[in-house]
Amino acid sequence: MSDDITPELFTHLARLAALELEAQEGEYLRHQLNNQLKAIHELEAIPLDEAVSATSHGVTFPPEIAPPIRDDVLAPYPHPEEIIAQAPESEDGYIVVPDIPHTEL
Amino acid sequence: MQLCDLPAYQLVEMIKRRQVSAVEVLESTLQRIQAVDGLPGSLAAEGGALETDKVHAFITLTAERARRQAEQVDEAIRAGEDPGPLAGVPFTVKDIFCVRDTPSTAGSRILANFVAPYTATPVARMEAAGGVMLGKVNLDEFTYGSSSESSAFQPSPRNPWDTSRVPGGSSGGCTAAVAAGEGPLSLGTDTAGSIRQPAAFCGVVGMKPTYGRVSRYGLIAFGSSLDCPGPVAHQVRDAALMLQAIAGRDPRDATAANIPVEDYLARLEEEVRGLRIGLSPDYFRITYPDPQGEGFRQEPLPAAISDAVMRAAGRLAELGADIVEDVPMPHTRFGIPAYFVISRVEAASNLHRYDGVKYGYRTPDYVDDLNEMYRRTRAQGFGPQPKLRILMGMYVSAAQYSQQYYTLALRVRTLIRGDFEAAFDPAGRYRLHALLTPTTPTTAFPIGDVYGDSVLMQYADQLTVPANHAGIPGISLPAGFDEAGLPIGVQLLGPDFSEALLLRLGRAFEMVTAEDAWRQRQPPVLNGVRG
Structure with a gap:
């Protein structure tokens, strides 16, 4: 049976998930997901009124x-101030983040 | 027998009568932790491999905080005040609950440095009732697992009955701690069986209350339509005492049901004559993924487990309960496939908040922009289990237009709920007060045997997950041992908000088996420790 989640689809999912994965880790995860989908396919056999x-x-x-x-x-x-102090980076009560990319809509 | 081995209800009586102080009880418990627990879980530890005879339940022991609480209980008693129904009882908390000023890690690198600014409602209620919090115990990362091995904080907990085996999970730290006398009560959570399955593996009592019976405020969310906080204890009376303290409405949780809490202790020892207890053949068959990778096969339950369930039914029958056989629960086997969809969608949604911005881990790498920071932070901060859940959540959500997985799973959930409604319908054919089932398809498995196969691990919850889909309460009770000396659990499932009845049935089973030889066993990890 061919994989439901191909390497190309997996790359798309990893992007949606905001995860930058190493190739080897990605292959392990993709293989596990395809195995899980076999269990999910069991649902399709249930007669549903x-x-x-x-x-x-x-x-x-x-x-x-x-x-x-x-x-x-x-x-x-x-x-x-305790809440702000939990942020990885803050300045004068503001939370600091790297450059926020802009996308033209 | 030491103070730390006594049940909570007995400790409360002794402390209130000033036969013993809360501080003495705490010191006894801290000594036990010192003797059996070994290294706490940490991000760095590899040395745990050397301590294979220890329990490793803890991530964070808050001994000084506990001493202050115990002293307050003793002071209140000296002043003639009532410190509450859990006066001086030491308890542990699964590290998935926020407790103010303590690290609240979820067993994950991404929250390793997070110190909670507020306290979860069930913990606050136990402390307000006079309970003494010992600290935070280990779990599968974000509760995602059935063995507690996936924690980023290693060494992960070991089973006190055989430290080469897992304690179950995800509340494995809770059940291992209770089994080893590291506090008689523990607060766990159950999303697919995470209280009941490890309770069965560790030979203790674990209860998943009805969804909405116990507030989820301050619980780090996994599957928001499934998560239930609940008690882990040695004895049913202790579980009832603890549930009494934590149950009830909470203005901070819109799903905490606005229904009065029954008195779980008042009728605990009333007779069970005439109660209708069901047995279903669908809980005596187990489903496994085929090792060749194609399809699923069904096989009978291991004989030691099915025998334990039948023996339990026999003992309840001796007490006058009516045993109703052949109750059909035809959708039981679809519990895991539906859970693979529903829990992943909910988990992916809940995990989007971990982004390296507001709290927790942020990648130390140089990054060009915010999106790269998100992707690196999450890749480095999450272990494989959260990653799998996020990715599957993304897939089934994205495939919603073409495959309709999510809607399909929610409709199957309706069928699973329908099985229970038919069995419990007072006007129906079966009219059950409770269904008696095995808790788990196997006893505790060796560390490393299942971990890594995410499908096989998920199927460890196949007999517990239907109750989470249906929202109904369930309790796992110790019911004997297999030929390897590992505990076996049986499960009682009941209709919505039937906790009092399940506890009563559990207490009846406990009393009728009190003199059985298997009840007298103690976990080997306590040999030479208990004195």
């Missing part, structure tokens, strides 16, 4: 058990 809808949460969440929406109240974190 038109009436079967999608379930995005197992437990039904009717309004009576969903928590009420919170009041829209500002709750500032007391130590913003």
Whole structure:
């Protein structure tokens, strides 16, 4: 059986995933993904009635058990400097990043 | 028997009666950790290979923080105050929960230097109930695995019953710690079986509550429609005590159900006569990828495991429970294929926040622009398991127009939920109060045997994942040993929000087997340690 995820498609996926992968690591990952897809293909064998809808949460969440929406109240974190200090690079309370590339739309 | 080997409920009574102080309990537990745990997991450690007889549950031990908490409990008792239902009980936390001012790593290089600025709701509730947090325990990277081997923090945890074997995962640090007496309680998470499967492998109790019963606030997200925090404990009463503390609505989690929490302890030892317990042939067959690489085959469960389930059913029948056989659960085998799609889409979405900008790891390499920084940071910061989940999430999302994988998986999820609804329907044919199943298709496997084969590893969760798709609660209970001396777990699954009933059934099984020879065994890692 040919691979669902070809090297070309894999390169595209790695770009979408924002991952710069070494060739050897990429080949291992691509092989694993193709094996996983064989398991996913098992789903295609299941007879599915038109009436079967999608379930995005197992437990039904009717309004009576969903928590009420919170009041829209500002709750500032007391130590913003601690949050900024977690950034790999910061300056005067701003987070610093490399050049942001611009794309003409 | 040392203080650290006593169940949590007994420690609470002793501490409140001032027979022992919270500090003494803590010191006993810290001594046990010192004796059995060995090197904590770290990014650098290769030396763990030399300590193959240790448990290695911890990443971060917060002994001083724990001493301050224990002293506060003792002070409160001296002042005549009630420190709460977990007064002085030492507990560990899977390192996937944020705890303020502690490293909260998710077992990943990308979060290795992250110090959480806030505390997850379940942890905060345990501390408010008087619990004493010992520290953070190891796990599969971002919880992605069933053996705890994929952690970036090595050495990964080992099974206290045989340290050449895995403790299971992803909450392997939690279950190994509890089994070895490194705190009687641990807070884990279960997305496909990550509490129940390692609980079975380590011979302890592990419960996945109903989705939404315990708040996910402060839990580093994997599959947001599947993740459930829950208790790991030696005994069912302790699991009930812990669940009582952590369950309930939380304004900070919009999926935490607004339903009153039952009293899990009040009716814990009520009789189980007349309760209907189902057995399904679909949980006695296991599915495996063919080693030749083509297709999947089904085979019977190992005899030691199916025998343990049948024995458990027999013991519950002795207590007057009605055993209902041949309950069809025909979509069980599709749990893993559907999970391969749903969990990957959710994981890929949740992992996009790790970008080297706001916190965590950033590549030290020189880069030309922001996009290159993202790509290098993520390639260097994530291990193979998160990468696989992101890439598969991208693939099934991108193929949505042509293949409809995601919609297909969500529709299969409906069928899996439907199997349970039919079995538990009070007006239906089976009218079950609970379904009794094996927890795992095998007992604990040797370290290195499965890791690297991402499909085979995922199939370790095949008997636990249906409950995550359906959202229903499940509990794994120790139920004996196989011929190699490895623990076997059985699982009880029940309808939405039936935790009290599952705990009651679990406690009944525990009581009726209390004098069995297998109950008297202790993990070999404690030989010469326990005294």
